[in-house]
Amino acid sequence: MVARPNPGREPGVKGDGRAESYSRDQTPDVSPGFRRWCALMGAMLVAVPAACRGESSVTVGPIEVSNAYLAEPVTPDSPVAVYFTVTNRGTEVDTLVGISATFATHGEFHEQVTEGGGTRMRPVDAVELPVGGKVVLAPGGLHGMLLDVSSPPKHSEPVVVALHFWRAGTVDVRFAVVTYANLEEYAGRPR
Amino acid sequence: MNVPRTALLALCVASAACTPPEDRDAGSANALRGLTLTEPQQKPDFTLTDTDGEDFAFARETSGFLTLVFFGYTYCPDICPVHMANLGAVIGQLPPSTARRIKVVFVTTDPQRDTPARLRTWLDNFSRDFIGLTGEHDRVNEVQASMSLPPSEIGEPDSTGFYYVGHAAFIVAFTPDNLARAFYPSGIRQADWAHDIPLLLQFE
Numbered sequence: 071m072v073a074r075p076n077p078g079r080e081p082g083v084k085g086d087g088r089a090e091s092y093s094r095d096q097t098p099d100v101s102p103g104f105r106r107w108c109a110l111m112g113a114m115l116v117a118v119p120a121a122c123r124g125e126s127s128v129t130v131g132p133i134e135v136s137n138a139y140l141a142e143p144v145t146p147d148s149p150v151a152v153y154f155t156v157t158n159r160g161t162e163v164d165t166l167v168g169i170s171a172t173f174a175t176h177g178e179f180h181e182q183v184t185e186g187g188g189t190r191m192r193p194v195d196a197v198e199l200p201v202g203g204k205v206v207l208a209p210g211g212l213h214g215m216l217l218d219v220s221s222p223p224k225h226s227e228p229v230v231v232a233l234h235f236w237r238a239g240t241v242d243v244r245f246a247v248v249t250y251a252n253l254e255e256y257a258g259r260p261r
Numbered sequence: 262m263n264v265p266r267t268a269l270l271a272l273c274v275a276s277a278a279c280t281p282p283e284d285r286d287a288g289s290a291n292a293l294r295g296l297t298l299t300e301p302q303q304k305p306d307f308t309l310t311d312t313d314g315e316d317f318a319f320a321r322e323t324s325g326f327l328t329l330v331f332f333g334y335t336y337c338p339d340i341c342p343v344h345m346a347n348l349g350a351v352i353g354q355l356p357p358s359t360a361r362r363i364k365v366v367f368v369t370t371d372p373q374r375d376t377p378a379r380l381r382t383w384l385d386n387f388s389r390d391f392i393g394l395t396g397e398h399d400r401v402n403e404v405q406a407s408m409s410l411p412p413s414e415i416g417e418p419d420s421t422g423f424y425y426v427g428h429a430a431f432i433v434a435f436t437p438d439n440l441a442r443a444f445y446p447s448g449i450r451q452a453d454w455a456h457d458i459p460l461l462l463q464f465e
Contacts, residue, residue: 209339
Protein backbone atom coordinates (compact mmCIF):
# COMPACT_ATOMS: atom_id res chain seq x y z
CA MET A 71 0.00 0.00 0.00
CA VAL A 72 1.34 3.38 -0.93
CA ALA A 73 -0.32 6.38 0.59
CA ARG A 74 0.94 9.85 -0.03
CA PRO A 75 0.49 12.23 2.91
CA ASN A 76 -0.21 15.86 2.11
CA PRO A 77 -0.94 17.93 5.20
CA GLY A 78 -2.00 20.94 3.12
CA ARG A 79 -4.52 19.03 1.06
CA GLU A 80 -7.83 20.29 -0.21
CA PRO A 81 -11.04 18.85 1.24
CA GLY A 82 -12.33 15.72 -0.50
CA VAL A 83 -14.87 15.48 -3.29
CA LYS A 84 -18.35 16.65 -2.37
CA GLY A 85 -21.28 14.27 -2.55
CA ASP A 86 -23.51 15.07 -5.50
CA GLY A 87 -26.16 12.36 -5.50
CA ARG A 88 -24.98 10.79 -8.74
CA ALA A 89 -26.71 7.81 -10.30
CA GLU A 90 -26.16 4.58 -8.49
CA SER A 91 -24.14 1.88 -10.19
CA TYR A 92 -24.56 -1.25 -8.14
CA SER A 93 -23.25 -4.53 -9.39
CA ARG A 94 -25.64 -7.43 -9.82
CA ASP A 95 -24.97 -8.80 -6.33
CA GLN A 96 -26.35 -5.68 -4.68
CA THR A 97 -28.71 -6.14 -1.76
CA PRO A 98 -32.32 -5.08 -2.26
CA ASP A 99 -33.90 -2.04 -0.65
CA VAL A 100 -35.54 -2.91 2.65
CA SER A 101 -38.61 -1.58 4.42
CA PRO A 102 -38.42 0.19 7.83
CA GLY A 103 -40.15 -2.80 9.40
CA PHE A 104 -37.62 -5.16 7.95
CA ARG A 105 -34.82 -2.89 9.23
CA ARG A 106 -36.28 -3.04 12.73
CA TRP A 107 -36.42 -6.79 12.46
CA CYS A 108 -32.80 -6.78 11.36
CA ALA A 109 -31.85 -4.63 14.33
CA LEU A 110 -33.66 -7.00 16.65
CA MET A 111 -31.94 -10.02 15.17
CA GLY A 112 -28.59 -8.25 15.43
CA ALA A 113 -29.23 -7.42 19.05
CA MET A 114 -29.95 -11.07 19.72
CA LEU A 115 -26.53 -11.89 18.28
CA VAL A 116 -28.12 -14.13 15.72
CA ALA A 117 -26.31 -14.18 12.39
CA VAL A 118 -27.33 -10.91 10.76
CA PRO A 119 -29.12 -11.51 7.48
CA ALA A 120 -27.31 -10.39 4.37
CA ALA A 121 -29.70 -7.53 3.71
CA CYS A 122 -28.69 -5.86 7.00
CA ARG A 123 -25.07 -5.75 5.95
CA GLY A 124 -23.24 -3.83 3.32
CA GLU A 125 -22.67 -5.43 -0.02
CA SER A 126 -20.42 -8.46 -0.12
CA SER A 127 -18.57 -6.86 -3.00
CA VAL A 128 -19.07 -4.27 -5.73
CA THR A 129 -17.00 -3.77 -8.86
CA VAL A 130 -16.34 -0.72 -11.00
CA GLY A 131 -14.18 -1.62 -13.97
CA PRO A 132 -11.35 -3.78 -12.64
CA ILE A 133 -11.71 -2.41 -9.10
CA GLU A 134 -13.47 -4.52 -6.48
CA VAL A 135 -14.67 -3.05 -3.18
CA SER A 136 -15.49 -5.53 -0.40
CA ASN A 137 -16.09 -5.73 3.36
CA ALA A 138 -17.58 -2.23 3.41
CA TYR A 139 -18.60 -1.06 6.89
CA LEU A 140 -18.59 2.16 8.84
CA ALA A 141 -18.90 3.09 12.48
CA GLU A 142 -22.11 4.51 13.91
CA PRO A 143 -20.89 7.83 15.38
CA VAL A 144 -21.05 8.06 19.16
CA THR A 145 -22.37 11.62 19.08
CA PRO A 146 -24.26 13.08 16.10
CA ASP A 147 -21.53 15.67 15.40
CA SER A 148 -18.63 13.22 15.40
CA PRO A 149 -16.85 12.29 12.17
CA VAL A 150 -17.78 8.92 10.69
CA ALA A 151 -14.95 6.40 10.28
CA VAL A 152 -15.26 4.33 7.09
CA TYR A 153 -13.61 0.98 6.38
CA PHE A 154 -13.43 -1.25 3.30
CA THR A 155 -11.11 -3.37 1.18
CA VAL A 156 -10.12 -2.48 -2.40
CA THR A 157 -8.66 -4.97 -4.86
CA ASN A 158 -7.24 -3.89 -8.22
CA ARG A 159 -7.76 -6.75 -10.69
CA GLY A 160 -6.77 -4.61 -13.68
CA THR A 161 -3.54 -4.21 -15.60
CA GLU A 162 -2.96 -0.58 -14.65
CA VAL A 163 -2.31 1.13 -11.36
CA ASP A 164 -5.34 3.06 -10.12
CA THR A 165 -5.74 5.54 -7.31
CA LEU A 166 -8.47 6.05 -4.73
CA VAL A 167 -8.90 9.81 -4.81
CA GLY A 168 -12.09 10.60 -2.90
CA ILE A 169 -14.95 9.54 -0.68
CA SER A 170 -18.32 11.25 -0.35
CA ALA A 171 -21.85 10.73 0.90
CA THR A 172 -25.05 12.71 0.73
CA PHE A 173 -25.13 12.82 4.55
CA ALA A 174 -21.71 14.48 4.94
CA THR A 175 -20.19 17.69 3.60
CA HIS A 176 -16.79 16.28 2.83
CA GLY A 177 -14.69 13.17 3.00
CA GLU A 178 -11.03 12.43 3.60
CA PHE A 179 -8.59 9.58 4.01
CA HIS A 180 -6.39 9.31 7.06
CA GLU A 181 -3.65 7.12 8.35
CA GLN A 182 -3.38 6.41 12.04
CA VAL A 183 0.30 7.00 12.71
CA THR A 184 1.88 5.65 15.88
CA GLU A 185 5.20 7.15 16.92
CA GLY A 186 6.89 6.95 20.30
CA GLY A 187 3.80 5.50 21.94
CA GLY A 188 1.58 8.33 20.68
CA THR A 189 -0.91 8.13 17.84
CA ARG A 190 -2.26 10.78 15.53
CA MET A 191 -4.21 11.11 12.30
CA ARG A 192 -2.27 11.99 9.18
CA PRO A 193 -4.30 13.09 6.14
CA VAL A 194 -3.66 11.03 3.04
CA ASP A 195 -4.19 12.75 -0.30
CA ALA A 196 -4.81 9.61 -2.31
CA VAL A 197 -4.38 5.88 -1.93
CA GLU A 198 -2.45 4.09 -4.67
CA LEU A 199 -3.85 0.73 -5.80
CA PRO A 200 -1.10 -1.41 -7.33
CA VAL A 201 -1.90 -3.96 -10.03
CA GLY A 202 -3.12 -7.12 -8.38
CA GLY A 203 -2.88 -5.45 -4.98
CA LYS A 204 -5.33 -5.36 -2.12
CA VAL A 205 -5.62 -2.34 0.18
CA VAL A 206 -7.42 -2.77 3.49
CA LEU A 207 -8.89 0.22 5.31
CA ALA A 208 -9.43 -0.90 8.91
CA PRO A 209 -9.68 0.42 12.49
CA GLY A 210 -6.38 1.65 13.87
CA GLY A 211 -4.86 2.13 10.40
CA LEU A 212 -5.74 3.68 7.06
CA HIS A 213 -9.41 4.68 6.97
CA GLY A 214 -11.91 6.97 5.31
CA MET A 215 -13.56 9.81 7.17
CA LEU A 216 -16.82 11.62 6.53
CA LEU A 217 -17.13 15.02 8.21
CA ASP A 218 -19.84 17.60 8.86
CA VAL A 219 -22.46 14.88 9.06
CA SER A 220 -26.05 16.07 8.57
CA SER A 221 -27.85 12.82 9.40
CA PRO A 222 -25.72 10.36 11.35
CA PRO A 223 -25.89 6.74 10.15
CA LYS A 224 -27.65 4.33 12.53
CA HIS A 225 -26.45 0.81 13.10
CA SER A 226 -28.20 -1.92 11.13
CA GLU A 227 -29.38 0.62 8.55
CA PRO A 228 -26.97 0.44 5.61
CA VAL A 229 -25.98 3.70 3.91
CA VAL A 230 -24.57 4.51 0.49
CA VAL A 231 -21.09 6.02 0.25
CA ALA A 232 -19.45 6.96 -3.04
CA LEU A 233 -15.83 6.03 -3.68
CA HIS A 234 -13.96 7.89 -6.40
CA PHE A 235 -11.18 6.20 -8.37
CA TRP A 236 -8.85 8.06 -10.73
CA ARG A 237 -9.22 5.61 -13.63
CA ALA A 238 -12.21 3.45 -12.81
CA GLY A 239 -14.48 6.36 -11.88
CA THR A 240 -17.09 6.52 -9.17
CA VAL A 241 -18.93 3.65 -7.54
CA ASP A 242 -21.69 3.85 -4.96
CA VAL A 243 -21.27 1.21 -2.29
CA ARG A 244 -23.77 0.10 0.33
CA PHE A 245 -22.01 0.13 3.70
CA ALA A 246 -23.01 -1.80 6.79
CA VAL A 247 -23.35 0.53 9.79
CA VAL A 248 -21.76 -1.05 12.85
CA THR A 249 -21.54 0.04 16.48
CA TYR A 250 -18.04 0.58 17.83
CA ALA A 251 -18.54 -2.41 20.12
CA ASN A 252 -19.09 -4.62 17.05
CA LEU A 253 -16.35 -3.15 14.85
CA GLU A 254 -13.76 -5.78 15.71
CA GLU A 255 -16.02 -8.50 14.36
CA TYR A 256 -16.10 -6.79 10.96
CA ALA A 257 -12.42 -5.84 11.09
CA GLY A 258 -11.48 -9.47 11.59
CA ARG A 259 -13.71 -10.79 8.84
CA PRO A 260 -12.00 -12.59 5.96
CA ARG A 261 -11.81 -10.39 2.89
CA MET B 262 -0.61 -11.79 22.85
CA ASN B 263 -1.91 -10.47 19.54
CA VAL B 264 -0.51 -6.98 19.39
CA PRO B 265 1.60 -5.93 16.43
CA ARG B 266 5.33 -5.81 16.92
CA THR B 267 5.43 -2.14 15.89
CA ALA B 268 3.05 -1.21 18.70
CA LEU B 269 5.19 -3.11 21.14
CA LEU B 270 8.32 -1.29 20.01
CA ALA B 271 6.52 2.03 20.34
CA LEU B 272 5.54 1.08 23.86
CA CYS B 273 9.09 0.16 24.74
CA VAL B 274 10.03 3.74 23.82
CA ALA B 275 7.25 5.16 25.93
CA SER B 276 7.62 3.04 29.02
CA ALA B 277 10.47 2.34 31.38
CA ALA B 278 10.63 -1.34 30.57
CA CYS B 279 8.58 -4.06 28.97
CA THR B 280 8.79 -7.74 28.23
CA PRO B 281 8.74 -9.01 24.67
CA PRO B 282 6.01 -11.65 24.32
CA GLU B 283 8.40 -14.45 23.44
CA ASP B 284 10.17 -13.99 26.77
CA ARG B 285 7.08 -14.65 28.84
CA ASP B 286 6.16 -17.60 30.99
CA ALA B 287 2.69 -18.83 31.61
CA GLY B 288 1.42 -17.75 35.01
CA SER B 289 1.20 -14.50 37.00
CA ALA B 290 1.52 -11.23 35.11
CA ASN B 291 3.34 -12.98 32.30
CA ALA B 292 0.11 -14.69 31.27
CA LEU B 293 -1.46 -11.32 30.41
CA ARG B 294 -2.26 -10.51 26.80
CA GLY B 295 -1.57 -6.86 27.51
CA LEU B 296 1.97 -5.53 27.36
CA THR B 297 3.39 -6.36 30.76
CA LEU B 298 5.72 -3.91 32.49
CA THR B 299 8.73 -5.74 33.91
CA GLU B 300 8.88 -3.10 36.64
CA PRO B 301 5.38 -2.12 37.79
CA GLN B 302 4.95 1.64 38.18
CA GLN B 303 3.44 3.49 41.12
CA LYS B 304 0.00 5.01 40.60
CA PRO B 305 0.44 8.78 40.32
CA ASP B 306 -1.45 11.22 42.53
CA PHE B 307 -3.21 14.05 40.72
CA THR B 308 -6.48 15.94 40.81
CA LEU B 309 -8.56 16.79 37.73
CA THR B 310 -12.21 17.77 37.24
CA ASP B 311 -14.87 15.08 36.79
CA THR B 312 -18.05 15.28 34.69
CA ASP B 313 -19.98 16.77 37.62
CA GLY B 314 -17.47 19.62 37.70
CA GLU B 315 -16.05 18.32 40.99
CA ASP B 316 -12.43 17.70 41.92
CA PHE B 317 -11.42 14.08 41.38
CA ALA B 318 -8.40 12.97 43.43
CA PHE B 319 -7.25 10.08 41.25
CA ALA B 320 -5.10 8.12 43.72
CA ARG B 321 -7.67 8.29 46.51
CA GLU B 322 -10.76 7.68 44.38
CA THR B 323 -9.32 4.69 42.56
CA SER B 324 -7.30 3.09 45.37
CA GLY B 325 -7.90 -0.65 45.58
CA PHE B 326 -9.72 -0.83 42.24
CA LEU B 327 -8.56 -2.26 38.95
CA THR B 328 -8.19 1.13 37.26
CA LEU B 329 -8.09 1.36 33.46
CA VAL B 330 -6.98 4.80 32.26
CA PHE B 331 -7.13 6.17 28.73
CA PHE B 332 -6.30 9.60 27.33
CA GLY B 333 -8.34 10.60 24.28
CA TYR B 334 -11.11 12.91 23.04
CA THR B 335 -14.73 12.63 22.07
CA TYR B 336 -14.33 13.78 18.44
CA CYS B 337 -11.81 10.96 17.94
CA PRO B 338 -13.36 8.70 15.30
CA ASP B 339 -11.14 5.63 15.38
CA ILE B 340 -9.11 4.51 18.38
CA CYS B 341 -10.83 6.15 21.39
CA PRO B 342 -14.40 4.94 20.81
CA VAL B 343 -13.13 1.45 19.93
CA HIS B 344 -11.24 1.19 23.23
CA MET B 345 -14.18 2.53 25.26
CA ALA B 346 -16.80 0.43 23.45
CA ASN B 347 -14.74 -2.72 23.92
CA LEU B 348 -14.36 -2.04 27.66
CA GLY B 349 -18.06 -1.20 27.99
CA ALA B 350 -19.05 -4.42 26.25
CA VAL B 351 -16.71 -6.65 28.28
CA ILE B 352 -17.34 -5.08 31.70
CA GLY B 353 -21.08 -5.09 30.97
CA GLN B 354 -20.91 -8.88 30.70
CA LEU B 355 -19.20 -9.34 34.06
CA PRO B 356 -21.09 -10.21 37.25
CA PRO B 357 -21.90 -6.93 39.08
CA SER B 358 -19.71 -7.98 42.01
CA THR B 359 -16.73 -8.12 39.63
CA ALA B 360 -17.64 -5.01 37.64
CA ARG B 361 -17.78 -3.03 40.89
CA ARG B 362 -14.08 -3.68 41.40
CA ILE B 363 -13.16 -1.89 38.16
CA LYS B 364 -12.94 1.84 37.44
CA VAL B 365 -12.54 3.07 33.88
CA VAL B 366 -11.14 6.60 33.70
CA PHE B 367 -11.18 8.57 30.44
CA VAL B 368 -9.10 11.77 30.52
CA THR B 369 -9.72 14.23 27.71
CA THR B 370 -6.79 15.52 25.67
CA ASP B 371 -9.13 18.10 24.11
CA PRO B 372 -10.40 20.16 27.07
CA GLN B 373 -11.41 23.01 24.76
CA ARG B 374 -14.21 21.02 23.09
CA ASP B 375 -14.76 18.28 25.67
CA THR B 376 -16.79 20.04 28.32
CA PRO B 377 -17.74 17.95 31.35
CA ALA B 378 -21.29 17.68 29.94
CA ARG B 379 -20.09 16.52 26.53
CA LEU B 380 -17.75 14.02 28.13
CA ARG B 381 -20.63 12.62 30.19
CA THR B 382 -22.92 12.27 27.17
CA TRP B 383 -20.20 10.56 25.16
CA LEU B 384 -19.15 8.17 27.94
CA ASP B 385 -22.76 7.22 28.70
CA ASN B 386 -22.85 5.56 25.29
CA PHE B 387 -20.38 3.00 26.64
CA SER B 388 -21.17 2.95 30.36
CA ARG B 389 -22.72 5.30 32.88
CA ASP B 390 -20.07 4.10 35.34
CA PHE B 391 -17.12 5.32 33.27
CA ILE B 392 -15.36 8.31 34.83
CA GLY B 393 -14.55 11.34 32.66
CA LEU B 394 -11.87 13.82 33.66
CA THR B 395 -10.80 17.15 32.25
CA GLY B 396 -8.23 19.82 33.07
CA GLU B 397 -5.86 22.28 31.48
CA HIS B 398 -4.14 20.75 28.46
CA ASP B 399 -0.66 21.20 29.98
CA ARG B 400 -1.83 19.67 33.23
CA VAL B 401 -3.21 16.64 31.42
CA ASN B 402 0.12 16.26 29.63
CA GLU B 403 1.89 16.26 32.98
CA VAL B 404 -0.41 13.48 34.12
CA GLN B 405 0.33 11.50 30.95
CA ALA B 406 4.06 11.93 31.53
CA SER B 407 3.61 10.57 35.06
CA MET B 408 2.31 7.36 33.43
CA SER B 409 5.20 7.20 30.92
CA LEU B 410 2.89 8.28 28.10
CA PRO B 411 3.80 10.83 25.42
CA PRO B 412 2.13 14.26 25.46
CA SER B 413 -0.97 14.90 23.35
CA GLU B 414 -0.82 17.39 20.50
CA ILE B 415 -3.64 19.57 19.20
CA GLY B 416 -3.70 19.37 15.38
CA GLU B 417 -4.16 22.24 12.91
CA PRO B 418 -7.82 23.17 12.38
CA ASP B 419 -9.28 22.68 8.88
CA SER B 420 -11.39 25.27 7.03
CA THR B 421 -14.39 24.51 9.26
CA GLY B 422 -12.36 24.79 12.47
CA PHE B 423 -12.39 21.04 13.05
CA TYR B 424 -9.16 19.52 14.36
CA TYR B 425 -7.81 16.18 15.44
CA VAL B 426 -5.72 15.57 18.55
CA GLY B 427 -2.72 13.27 18.71
CA HIS B 428 -2.68 11.18 21.88
CA ALA B 429 -1.36 8.01 23.45
CA ALA B 430 -2.93 4.89 21.99
CA PHE B 431 -2.63 2.80 25.15
CA ILE B 432 -4.90 2.02 28.05
CA VAL B 433 -2.89 1.85 31.27
CA ALA B 434 -3.99 -0.86 33.73
CA PHE B 435 -3.42 -0.22 37.44
CA THR B 436 -4.13 -3.36 39.42
CA PRO B 437 -5.93 -3.20 42.82
CA ASP B 438 -2.54 -2.99 44.57
CA ASN B 439 -2.22 0.46 42.91
CA LEU B 440 0.57 -0.46 40.53
CA ALA B 441 0.60 -0.07 36.75
CA ARG B 442 1.33 -3.55 35.47
CA ALA B 443 0.22 -3.59 31.83
CA PHE B 444 -0.51 -1.38 28.83
CA TYR B 445 -3.18 -2.19 26.25
CA PRO B 446 -2.56 -0.86 22.73
CA SER B 447 -4.98 -0.14 19.92
CA GLY B 448 -5.99 -3.45 18.39
CA ILE B 449 -6.58 -5.20 21.69
CA ARG B 450 -9.81 -7.18 21.40
CA GLN B 451 -12.74 -7.85 23.70
CA ALA B 452 -11.61 -11.46 24.12
CA ASP B 453 -8.23 -10.17 25.34
CA TRP B 454 -9.91 -8.00 27.97
CA ALA B 455 -12.18 -10.85 29.06
CA HIS B 456 -9.06 -12.97 29.46
CA ASP B 457 -6.98 -10.37 31.30
CA ILE B 458 -9.44 -8.66 33.66
CA PRO B 459 -9.77 -11.63 36.06
CA LEU B 460 -5.96 -11.92 36.12
CA LEU B 461 -5.50 -8.20 36.76
CA LEU B 462 -8.01 -8.37 39.62
CA GLN B 463 -5.84 -10.96 41.38
CA PHE B 464 -3.16 -8.37 42.20
CA GLU B 465 -4.61 -7.21 45.49
